[in-house]
Amino acid sequence: VLDMFASQGIDVPRLLQCEGVDRAELDAPGARMTADTVTRLWDLAVSWSGNPALGLDRELVSRFVNFDVVGHAMLSSPDLHAGLDNLARYLALISDAATFTLVPERRGTWLVLGHTGNTLRVPRQRQEYGMLSLLTLCQWLTRRTVQALAVEFAFPDPVSEVPYHQAFDCPMRFGQPATRLLLSAEDLATPLPSRSPAMLALHERVMDEQLSGLGATSIRHKVRDAVMQRLGNGEPRREDIAALLALTDRTF
Numbered sequence: 001v002l003d004m005f006a007s008q009g010i011d012v013p014r015l016l017q018c019e020g021v022d023r024a025e026l027d028a029p030g031a032r033m034t035a036d037t038v039t040r041l042w043d044l045a046v047s048w049s050g051n052p053a054l055g056l057d058r059e060l061v062s063r064f065v066n067f068d069v070v071g072h073a074m075l076s077s078p079d080l081h082a083g084l085d086n087l088a089r090y091l092a093l094i095s096d097a098a099t100f101t102l103v104p105e106r107r108g109t110w111l112v113l114g115h116t117g118n119t120l121r122v123p124r125q126r127q128e129y130g131m132l133s134l135l136t137l138c139q140w141l142t143r144r145t146v147q148a149l150a151v152e153f154a155f156p157d158p159v160s161e162v163p164y165h166q167a168f169d170c171p172m173r174f175g176q177p178a179t180r181l182l183l184s185a186e187d188l189a190t191p192l193p194s195r196s197p198a199m200l201a202l203h204e205r206v207m208d209e210q211l212s213g214l215g216a217t218s219i220r221h222k223v224r225d226a227v228m229q230r231l232g233n234g235e236p237r238r239e240d241i242a243a244l245l246a247l248t249d250r251t252f
Contacts, residue, residue: 004064035097035117053163055129073203081188112180116246152176
């Protein structure tokens, strides 16, 4: 994302300095930023660029999106649905501030993108970039055009819908309960050209080892930490903790 910012003429070293982020520390294995730090970086980048549609560019997303080892496992999956299942399973290796779920319905399956651990409002540009990254990922995995049936966003109508139609080219609605994208059952059943059971098993072993080292990113630990931080104000309410972590009641 920082490389994408830089490609748009944003002074990334100054951006990081404003937030007190050491770029050298970011390059360390397993380095993480807080969810609110990511939010502030997006807000500054949008302000400095003067582009309210920053991140809604297909070409930019295809150049800079990176799913690292999880992406390799997805490439080895038998079909697109299985690849996205692996993304949901191993998302914590990419980010502990994002959530991703697959929700089937009559027309196909919703790819639902959420955020957790935020005390600040999540910028719409960050949500848009995440949604377009998912669609780009599907096309990268299948090596063909994957057309969304619909896209919904959990923020109000924009000043102009033109960049959204250029990015997604499908019906869309704003001010919805969740940010999500609908894919057809046919697209999700697409066999992946790079599928390989042996490579998938290898990648899963590596990711399981990495995941075990990220115990603090599990939902259980997040809930525990959130509860402990609020005990000084009395017994926390279940629904308040779930809302803070952007979890559905069922997941919580």
